Amino acid sequence: MSAITLIGTGNMARTIGTRAVAGGNTVEVMGRxxxxxxxxxxxLGGAATPGKWGAVPTGxxxxxxxxxxxxxxxxxxxxxALAGKVxxxxxxxxxxxxxxLAHREETSIAQEAAKVAPPGAKVxxxxxxxxxxxxEKGRPTVFMxxxxxxxxxxxxxxxxxxxxxxxxxxxxxxxxWLEGMGVVTVGLASNGIGHGDFSLGVNEFST
Amino acid sequence: MSAITLIGTGNMARTIGTRAVAGGNTVEVMGRxxxxxxxxxxxLGGAATPGKWGAVPTGxxxxxxxxxxxxxxxxxxxxxALAGKVxxxxxxxxxxxxxxLAHREETSIAQEAAKVAPPGAKVxxxxxxxxxxxxEKGRPTVFMxxxxxxxxxxxxxxxxxxxxxxxxxxxxxxxxWLEGMGVVTVGLASNGIGHGDFSLGVNEFST
Numbered sequence: 001m002s003a004i005t006l007i008g009t010g011n012m013a014r015t016i017g018t019r020a021v022a023g024g025n026t027v028e029v030m031g032r033x034x035x036x037x038x039x040x041x042x043x044l045g046g047a048a049t050p051g052k053w054g055a056v057p058t059g060x061x062x063x064x065x066x067x068x069x070x071x072x073x074x075x076x077x078x079x080x081a082l083a084g085k086v087x088x089x090x091x092x093x094x095x096x097x098x099x100x101l102a103h104r105e106e107t108s109i110a111q112e113a114a115k116v117a118p119p120g121a122k123v124x125x126x127x128x129x130x131x132x133x134x135x136e137k138g139r140p141t142v143f144m145x146x147x148x149x150x151x152x153x154x155x156x157x158x159x160x161x162x163x164x165x166x167x168x169x170x171x172x173x174x175x176x177w178l179e180g181m182g183v184v185t186v187g188l189a190s191n192g193i194g195h196g197d198f199s200l201g202v203n204e205f206s207t
Numbered sequence: 208m209s210a211i212t213l214i215g216t217g218n219m220a221r222t223i224g225t226r227a228v229a230g231g232n233t234v235e236v237m238g239r240x241x242x243x244x245x246x247x248x249x250x251l252g253g254a255a256t257p258g259k260w261g262a263v264p265t266g267x268x269x270x271x272x273x274x275x276x277x278x279x280x281x282x283x284x285x286x287x288a289l290a291g292k293v294x295x296x297x298x299x300x301x302x303x304x305x306x307x308l309a310h311r312e313e314t315s316i317a318q319e320a321a322k323v324a325p326p327g328a329k330v331x332x333x334x335x336x337x338x339x340x341x342x343e344k345g346r347p348t349v350f351m352x353x354x355x356x357x358x359x360x361x362x363x364x365x366x367x368x369x370x371x372x373x374x375x376x377x378x379x380x381x382x383x384w385l386e387g388m389g390v391v392t393v394g395l396a397s398n399g400i401g402h403g404d405f406s407l408g409v410n411e412f413s414t
Contacts, residue, residue, distance in 0.1 A: 099377060100384075106311055138412035143391070143399075170306060170394035177307075177394075180387035184350070187377035187384075188409065192350075202395065203408040205345035 001025055002158040005051060005059030007074060009036040012090060013065035014044070015135050016127070021046035023161035028058045054078055061086045061158055064113070068093040068102070071109050076116045084120040086151045089113050089175070090127040092182040099187065101179055108175035110145070122151035125175035126159070126166075128182045131189075131196045140199035142166045143181065145174035167202065208232055209365040212258060212266030214281060216243040219297060220272035221251075222342050223334070228253035230368035235265045263288045268295060268365055271320070275300040275309065278316050283323045291327040293358045296320050296382070297334040299389040306394065308386055315382035317352070329358035332382035333366070333373075335389045338396075338403045347406035349373045350388065352381035374409065 002025045006013045009031035020027045021044050029044070030051040031037035041050040051057060054077065062082060064071045068091035075082065089110040093102040110125035117123055126144035127135070134140050142159045144166055146152045152168055159166035169178065181200055189196045209232045213220045216238035224247065227234045233254040238244035241260065248257040258264060261284065269289060271278045275298035282289065296317040300309040317332035324330055333351035334342070341347050349366045351373055353359045359375055366373035376385065388407055396403045 099380065100313070104313055106307070134412055138410070140410065140412075145394075167395060167399035169391050170398045173306065174391065174394050177387040177391050180384040181391060184376050184381065184384050184388060187352075187381050188374060191377045192374035193409065193411075197413065198409050198411040201408055201410040202400065202405050203345070203347065204400075204405040205341055205347075206404065 002061055002154070002161060003059045004028070004158065005030060005057035005062045006065050007057075007062060007078075008065030009033065009040045010065060011132055013063075014040060015132050016063060016065060016090075017044045017048060019135065019162045020158075021048055023163065025158065025161055026059070030055075030057070054081060056081045057085060059085075061088060061154060063088045063090060065090060067091065068109050072112050072116055075113045080118045082121045083118040085122075086154050087113065087117060087121055087123045088126050088155060089123060092128050093179060094183065094186065098183070098190075100183060106176055108172075108179050110175035111172055114172060122146060122148040123172060124148075124151050124155045125172065125178050126155055128178055129185055130199050131185065133196060134199045138197070138199065139164060141201040143169050143178055143200075145169050145172055145178055147172045209268055209361070209368060210266045211235070211365065212237060212264035212269045213272050214264075214269060214285075215272030216240065216247045217272060218339055220270075221247060222339050223270060223272060223297075224251045224255060226342065226369045227365075228255055230370065232365065232368055233266070237262075237264070261285055261288060264292060266292075268293045268361060270295045270297060272297060274298065275316050279319050279323055282320045287325045289328045290325040292329075293361050294320065294324060294328055294330045295333050295362060296330060299335050300386060301390065301393065305390070305397075307390060313383055315379075315386050317382035318379055321379060329353060329355040330379060331355075331358050331362045332379065332385050333362055335385055336392055337406050338392065340403060341406045345404070345406065346371060348408040350376050350385055350407075352376050352379055352385055354379045
């Protein structure tokens with residue numbers, strides 16, 4: 001069981017929160033609009049509680065369930081409140097045409113968030129390759145990238161509590177390529193598959 | 208049935224050639240070292256024949272089975288001999304530490320090859336996310352990116368002749384992100400899975 005704090009009250013926060021509660025985790029919900037945090041925590045039921053925006057999260061794992069351009073500003077705003085926390089960045093910084101990233105440099109929202117995170121905070125990129133409807137109903141693979149082994153182990157345990165398979169792709173710089181896999185996922189939905197009821201995963205072969 | 212020309216006589220040429228012959232395709236093999244082309248064509252058997260380096264390929268689909276830094280020079284060297292051909296770039300331009308791409312710009316070997324390809328040639332990125340041992344023995348998904356719809360349809364038909372599933376991820380600029388998926392594949396083998404008997408694929412869910 002993990003203690004999770006969701007920063008954000010939108011659809012992704014609701015979906016992850018629902019699975020997290022079902023998986024036996026405690027869930028705190030923080031929103032800039034306190035009434036939305038209260039409402040989401042209430043509707044999640046279980047061990048979900050509302051938190052106060054900007055306070056020290058009760059969760060050891062903090063999930064920034066925000067649009068991509070909100071992640072770095074909110075990590076900056078929370079500042080030392082996030083010291084020592086594992087921060088999961090789930091965002092997809094798509095460009096305006098959804099066929100590339102908003103940043104042209106070889107970076108990622110996760111790497112940029114790590115630059116502004118307080119001492120001891122560890123940023124993990126995860127969940128971004130999964131459409132929300134699949135996270136609601138399916139059993140997608142959760143790819144993750146981070147520099148800190150303990151942070152990845154903590155996130156892996158949380159992912160397993162959701163009944164999902166975590167797969168470590170390497171260090172935090174790999175977050176750039178996971179964001180690229182988000183772009184490929186959208187490309188597949190538009191071109192190769194024609195719907196969004198899938199996720200990128202791994203097929204194993206015996207030799 | 209497709210008519211394929213392999214440019215290159217290494218391990219990937221052998222693996223793709225073996226599957227192509229088994230799938231009922233005609234296969235021409237070109238190598239800078241003619242004796243290697245002769246030997247590979249002979250060992251492939253079936254409808255495989257050696258070609259002459261730099262000549263107009265007999266195949267409608269030309270696969271550059273070369274190390275990444277050989278692709279653009281060889282497409283340049285072949286020049287007008289490749290006019291009107293569908294060219295499949297299968298390369299992975301890994302950096303020295305295999306955790307990123309050799310080029311820092313948002314481009315790909317496929318896009319760079321398209322810039323030097325002759326009139327009417329269409330470049331398709333495909334097969335690069337698949338380890339050779341998986342292409343030998345498994346049933347990997349073949350992701351592909353290209354700007355030309357007919358070229359993608361031709362490559363899809365060839366992929367199906369191999370008993371594999373082609374999946375269109377979008378235009379040729381997506382080749383950059385497929386190259387990134389090559390990086391993720393190596394990262395998974397090193398970190399998340401611990402062996403190379405897998406490939407990135409798609410898991411579909413019913414809703």
